[in-house]
Amino acid sequence: MSGRSCCETCSPKKRARWILDSVETSIGPVSRVATRWTWRDGFGACAVRSGIGRMRYTVPPGLYAVGTPDQDAPVLVTANYKLSFDHVRRAMDGLDAWIVVLDTNGINVWCAAGKGTFGTEELVARLDSSEVAQVVRHRTLVVPQLGAPGVAAYAVEQLTVFHVVYGPVRATDLPAFLRAGMRTTAAMRQVQFTLLDRLVLTPNELVRLLIPMVIVLACFVATAGLGRHEYRLTREQTLWVALAVGMNYLFGIVLTPALLPWLPGRAFATKGAIVGAAVAMALVWFGPFGWLDGLSVGLLSVAACSFLGLRFTGSSTYTSASGVRSEMAWALPLQGALILVGFAGWIAARFF
Amino acid sequence: MKYLKNVVTLRLNRDACMGCGRCLEVCPHGVFALADCKAVIMERDACMECGACARNCLAGALYVKNGVGCAVGILNAKLGRTSGCCGGEQACCCSCEPGNKT
Numbered sequence: 001m002s003g004r005s006c007c008e009t010c011s012p013k014k015r016a017r018w019i020l021d022s023v024e025t026s027i028g029p030v031s032r033v034a035t036r037w038t039w040r041d042g043f044g045a046c047a048v049r050s051g052i053g054r055m056r057y058t059v060p061p062g063l064y065a066v067g068t069p070d071q072d073a074p075v076l077v078t079a080n081y082k083l084s085f086d087h088v089r090r091a092m093d094g095l096d097a098w099i100v101v102l103d104t105n106g107i108n109v110w111c112a113a114g115k116g117t118f119g120t121e122e123l124v125a126r127l128d129s130s131e132v133a134q135v136v137r138h139r140t141l142v143v144p145q146l147g148a149p150g151v152a153a154y155a156v157e158q159l160t161v162f163h164v165v166y167g168p169v170r171a172t173d174l175p176a177f178l179r180a181g182m183r184t185t186a187a188m189r190q191v192q193f194t195l196l197d198r199l200v201l202t203p204n205e206l207v208r209l210l211i212p213m214v215i216v217l218a219c220f221v222a223t224a225g226l227g228r229h230e231y232r233l234t235r236e237q238t239l240w241v242a243l244a245v246g247m248n249y250l251f252g253i254v255l256t257p258a259l260l261p262w263l264p265g266r267a268f269a270t271k272g273a274i275v276g277a278a279v280a281m282a283l284v285w286f287g288p289f290g291w292l293d294g295l296s297v298g299l300l301s302v303a304a305c306s307f308l309g310l311r312f313t314g315s316s317t318y319t320s321a322s323g324v325r326s327e328m329a330w331a332l333p334l335q336g337a338l339i340l341v342g343f344a345g346w347i348a349a350r351f352f
Numbered sequence: 353m354k355y356l357k358n359v360v361t362l363r364l365n366r367d368a369c370m371g372c373g374r375c376l377e378v379c380p381h382g383v384f385a386l387a388d389c390k391a392v393i394m395e396r397d398a399c400m401e402c403g404a405c406a407r408n409c410l411a412g413a414l415y416v417k418n419g420v421g422c423a424v425g426i427l428n429a430k431l432g433r434t435s436g437c438c439g440g441e442q443a444c445c446c447s448c449e450p451g452n453k454t
Binding site: 110111113114115145146148149150151152153154166169184186189190191193260261266267268310311313314316317318319320321322323324325326327328332 | 355
């Protein structure tokens with residue numbers, strides 16, 4: 001596993017920067033990891049949140065130590081996405097524990113559990129290969145609750161000597177969970193979706209859609225200068241087209257998530273469409289658009305922001321696949337129709 | 353925040369339920385409660401079909417067609433674009449880049 005598509009931290013020869021030293025155990029030395037983030041960890045977190053190097057941000061799977069764990073220290077399980085691992089080790093500052101990192105191809109616990117890579121099979125195999133059973137005396141594993149879609153606790157109990165306790169959703173609740181004798185409160189078990197949770201997801205989408213946005217922008221700038229007699233593109237036109245596309249891109253991607261709980265409607269396509277309507281009204285109010293141009297800009301903005309809203313279902317923590325399918329069934333044809341009519345109107349407005 | 357009404361595939365067979373309470377423990381949206389030593393679905397519309405409850409139900413009393421509620425992933429799957437990191441059936445939404453086949 002190590003050496004496959006890795007950053008320098010995975011190199012088997014060179015010690016990763018977040019490894020302090022090692023702890024002696026009956027199975028040999030186990031790497032002890034730092035519980036404070038360095039600037040590198042913070043920088044890495046920002047980069048992957050922006051979609052840069054996200055698929056290579058991994059730690060080698062296996063057993064690690066935090067603090068000075070003994071045979072009675074708790075065993076925590078996590079994924080080998082470095083951001084997941086970093087949150088666990090940071091939360092455990094000042095505490096002693098063993099961490100078993102599963103190979104999830106660098107995907108976070110929840111996504112990997114949904115896809116089965118953070119699953120019973122990998123957990124059982126990793127417990128075996130990392131020889132945890134010889135390192136600790138007790139037989140309790142703390143598996144993150146969000147790993148439960150992939151892990152069948154009863155199957156782990158049948159296949160290994162360990163029994164599973166589901167830990168809190170957020171790593172920051174780990175100390176309180178451990179202090180309480182490995183008991184979660186109802187609040188620790190609930191997934192939230194705060195303003196900050198929603199906003200940290202937006203840079204990735206902005207980066208991902210930058211090139212499509214530039215292509216759309218080029219299309220509209222190129223067609224803006226069409227005319228009955230000649231091709232004439234003024235600077236003002238170019239600026240307003242850029243502003244219209246830019247506002248849809250920015251507000252469709254950032255404002256819909258930010259205002260999510262307050263936007264009317266339950267479907268994400270509806271929430272996005274409302275943001276699109278607001279963007280369109282601002283553009284038509286302040287911009288130099290004629291009636292046909294204005295109408296077209298309106299239809300296109302509603303469709304674009306509605307589609308961007310629909311895309312955000314993938315980042316949300318509460319949308320079901322059945323629900324998304326049901327809204328896609330009406331939203332996608334509607335968005336397509338609006339785009340066709342809107343674009344036809346935009347072209348027609350050049351000639352009338 | 354609540355998603356659409358009456359869309360989820362979650363089903364509970366109360367006759368089979370042994371009342372172990374695992375579903376209450378693993379559900380990220382507090383869908384279940386215990387009543388008369390058996391699970392009950394309290395907030396069906398809050399279910400996001402992650403499948404944690406069904407996967408952890410020893411009695412097999414729970415059914416949910418689990419999947420990721422992600423428009424891009426569903427669209428990619430319909431277009432026949434799946435990616436290695438997400439398994440064959442579910443196309444990727446959040447975390448795959450082209451060429452990342454494992």
